[in-house]
Amino acid sequence: MGALQKLRRIFAKCLSGGSSGCSYPMAPIGVALYIQENYVIIDNGILQLTLSKPGGIVTGICYNGVDNLMEILNKEDNRGYWDLVWNEPGGSGIFDVIQGTEFRVILADENQVEVSFTRTWDPSTKGTRVPLNIDKRFIVLRGSSGFYTYGIYEHLEGWPDFNMAETRIAFKLRKDKFQYMAMADNRQRIMPFPDDRLPGRCEQLAYPEAVRLTNPINSELKGEVDDKYQYSCENKDNKVHGWISMNPPIGFWQITPSNEFRTGGPVKQNLTSHVGPTTLAMFGSAHYSGEDLVPKFRDGEYWKKVFGPVFIYLNSSLSPTDYTLLWEDANVQMQTEVESWPYSFPMSDDFEKSEQRGCVSGRIFVRDRHVDCEDIPADCAYIGLALPGETGSWQRECKGYQFWTRTDNHGIFFIPNIRTGDYNLYAWFPGFIGDYKYDATVTITPGDIIDLGNLVYEPPRDGPTLWEIGIPDRSAEEFYVPDPNPHYINKLYVNHPDKFRQYGLWERYADLYPDHDLIFTVGVSDYTKDWFFAQVTRKGEGNTYQATTWQIKFKLDEVHEDGTYKLRVAIASSALAELQVRFNDSTVSRPHFTSGLIGRDNSIARHGIHGLYWLFNIDVQSVWLVEGENTIFLTQPRCSSPFQGIMYDYIRMEGPFP
Template sequence: MGKKKNIMILATKIIFAVLLHFVSSTANSTSSINTQSNRKTTLRKHPRGPFLYPPVQLHLYDNYVVVDNGIFSITIASPEGAITGINFNGIDNILNDHNKNTDRGYWDVNWRDPSKNSKDNLDKLAGRQLDIIVNNENIVELSFKRPWTFPQEDDHVSLNIDKRFVVLRGSSGFYSYGIFERLKGWPDLDLYQGRIVFKLQDKLFRYMAVSDERQRIMPTFEDREKGVPLEYPEAVLLTHPSNSLLQGEVDDKYQYSTENKDNRVHGWICSDPPVGFWMITPSNEFRNGGPVKQDLTSHAGPVTLSMFFSTHYAGIDLGMKFRDGEPWKKVFGPVFVYLNSVPAEDDPVSLWVDAKEEMLMQTESWPYNFLNSSDFPRAHQRGLVTGRLLVHDVKLAYAKDAFVGLASPGTPGSWQEESKGYQFWTRTDEGGYFNIKNVRPGFYHLYAWVPGYIGDYMYHSIIYVFQGSKIRMGVLVHKPPRNGHTIWEIGVPDRTAAEFYVPEPNPTLMNQLYASQRTESFRQYGLWDRYTDLYPDRDLVYTVGVSDYASDWFFAHVNRNVGNKTYIPTTWTVLFDLEDVVTGNYTIQLALASATGAEVQVKFNDGRGAYPPFTTGLIGRDNAIARHGIHGLYWLYSINVLHSQLLAGRNAMYITQTRGSSPFKGVMYDYIRLEKPPY
């Protein structure tokens, strides 16, 4: 039976893969409707060709539409474009029908009018016009539009909005994408977050899966309401959960964040009937901040998101600021909402395995060829950029596993604070070769960074990718910052603080999911206060050649709690020996993995001087310490150290994070290196 079932699943996926390529050739029926009509219209057509599945049907009603392909049906409010219902496998509505129609499945953005110095506004992007883009037996594509016109409406973001939903024949799920546009001369705008949100039936969907290791039974929204809010309202101590196994745990949606490069599939499982609801994001080209930017996934509610852009783990500098009438257009998505099921006797967790397989198929099918928008270029309309990256530090080497990408023209490393354009990233192979596929036509800089080396690479010229182009970059060489040979180093230059000491959490503030996961232990709540527990009266002292950074270097340089919610700055000491001191300037390479409202000052030996030889100044708003991230934005400083500041024999370097008052002000170190004077 198992073998026969696997064959049937494989056959289904092969047939659907064929459909992905076929439907575009039949997507030729385009029309528009007056959504104020009181007439009900049902469009039914018979299957053509060899297809085994029923045709896609569109039903039009007074204030909503239903799209049904025989596997599932989706109900969408019209002309608003909010998803109010999903019927699948005997469940009348997967979405939480206790919520308002506008609070079940929807797009939204956070924005601000800078001219009014107003607070952030939330706009759920309710449409005003429904257009039927395609309607035939193989595909239905619907567009819910909202044009923006002067004068500006206080509750609406100044963007033209086009939300699209696509249902294919034989597909166990639907696609959604959006086109945001500003025209020249429009008013100033700050845009901070855009996403699609689904809120599911909380009595049905209790098991969440974000990765192979990060899966668990989750608390409900009501469990959180009964709990005790902690330092941030998103973090709640569960005091009266409906599942007693969750008693005394901390729940925080940021504990389930994931880097963009890994944020491809996540969602929920219902055990009775065994049904899965999954968010699949087959490409990162429209996401902001690059491949290692972190963002939200699924979280208690139950809620499932696809974050298109946000300021999470970066700060408001990652927001999009439009000034002086700047025009702009960008396509977000498509993302694929996948529905699956298994027989009642099967293990419901097997739905996660199937969802991963579906994610791979959707990823391999990118860019989709069935979308009916000229703003979304298909595969033959895109370009290819190839090359080889070497790295020349002490010696020449292959840039193995390097991140190489195309992003908007800027400066080295500017991609991590870029949101307006598209980004295309890949990893190099063992020999440093890279192949960036499916690049939208446009102007780009080529950027790179190599794990194991500090600094950013940027190719000196702007690259123009045009339709169908194949650009060969040849051999490129990244020369990381270095002034002299290494005397000593602390950490690994990988842009995270993961290699440093992450303490055990407070036993009263634990998430049991991470209790036995060493690589994910940094996601526990309240680790910032564990520094005070470990160093109640004195600060960290690290002796080069004796101490081990895996056990002796705290993962975050935070403030000390001295009681009454008072936090004071701390100074860490690095002790090191020099046989002699040569004439010339030494260098400290200081790489930070995160910074939040911090200022790092560095002194040598006589730490009593009023003016430090080096200070970063006030930097950072990524909030990674509070949001359980092991990194935020990357910072690199090359600090000049006069030989007169050093001694033959024992030396001390004092690193002070000077900004107190909060447990969350601080930095995470990526890597520190002392170099000899240049040759």
């Protein structure tokens, strides 16, 4: 028997879970489709994909001699599945593993198989099933070491109102094999077993996702914290992640080649892989944003969107211990997928191919005469297209597509492969506050090549800078991030640039400031050492928490009575918090400025270092200021939990023009 025949014979034994026999013929060279009563099997000689019929659940993946990479101890509908969380307005969330009710073959030849599992909404299910038509597609190509999946969601005119808090794809892998997780060159490690999160093996921490391992199966992990949010990632960096099996050495990788179908823009954070072993393809979620990024469908509006395709890539190695080979190969494959976008092979007309799309180019400058007398080329600015809206609305946009890039050091940008439609062009600029919006709608039609020419952004500015704290980059990362309590560490983040991902850092504030709140003196203090990364509450007796008030002290040689002063406060994150600002008198009952209650992004608890961006431009009356020593009091009064608070991005005091 030849090697190829042996390989085919191995594959012919594979079915979901390996628990039942398989009587279909061995796959010929190319891609073969086998349709059974309850399963659909697609085999290209490299891998074999088994899907439930008509549900469209991934029940089995046979690869490299392993009969099933999916967790065979789980029920079949808890292995590989599309899901969403939805609710009627005012109702509670409903978790829905999307099961198809109709199966169709879209294409089946020796080069490609594409199959569809659809679920059509029926008015009789109102209140119990999300009012969407859903079409889940799976594609296997000849010679490809993996498979593609994408979904088409449609809400027809006149259908009921609803909210969709989350939608994604989840894969649950075999815990007896996949124990090494990788999501970046410096974020990969041996992971705990899911059993380590059971009673008797762990200590429950402040919220269900976080535990401290007290009796793990792998004793080397004892004392560490496990929390899935420690492995979150910004959309722009969330291109490949997954797991490696020890025996045999196999990699399972989720590759997302485009962010166009994800919500919230390039720096929106999402989950990746975590203990399970679980791998996620996140399309939309309220994580690190809250309700602002939950799409709400009202008044019977029509909506349709394609999520994906994403690629599930499998690889193997002859070396059982060198994980870097599999990770490096997965990154090479990721680059191949990115360069192949938009794919030419999906059969749905709703997925626009390259020739159906357009592109936009131009050059953008920043004009701030207090920084430079000439317009400054916008180096490394984020610039992109999203649905028409107000300035800065892109970060809360969650129904359409977004297309982003970064400018070069000359401010030049090129955005390719934009789906047809109407957009606004938005941008933001590390080093400058605020948001840019192009003053006209950009309409893309097939084949468009649109050059917008030279654009100019004028950031908010009323006068010269008297002083500033931080860097305007929409993150609190440059501020002081403490070492964790040694009792609550994840060893991955010891001596790691992302030390903010350690658990429990909110509690370190009271350790550092046991008797009084933070005081920052302009010209003396160093924000990298003396400005705590988050203004959190302080724990009191029992389960009570106290408001905190920070102080900024600064000197003015003189106060211009007829001049205009401005305080710019850029916030990187807010969690059910309020910013109150008082000048030179902390006791006045009515603050000189209040933001009101803002934010639900929960980034403090979820180690995110930023959530949604807020910018407050506060007019400062000269009578509030004095010659000599001044103090600004920043109070965060909301204090019912340890996770309420603010992460500052940047603070600037401007004086009047000379």
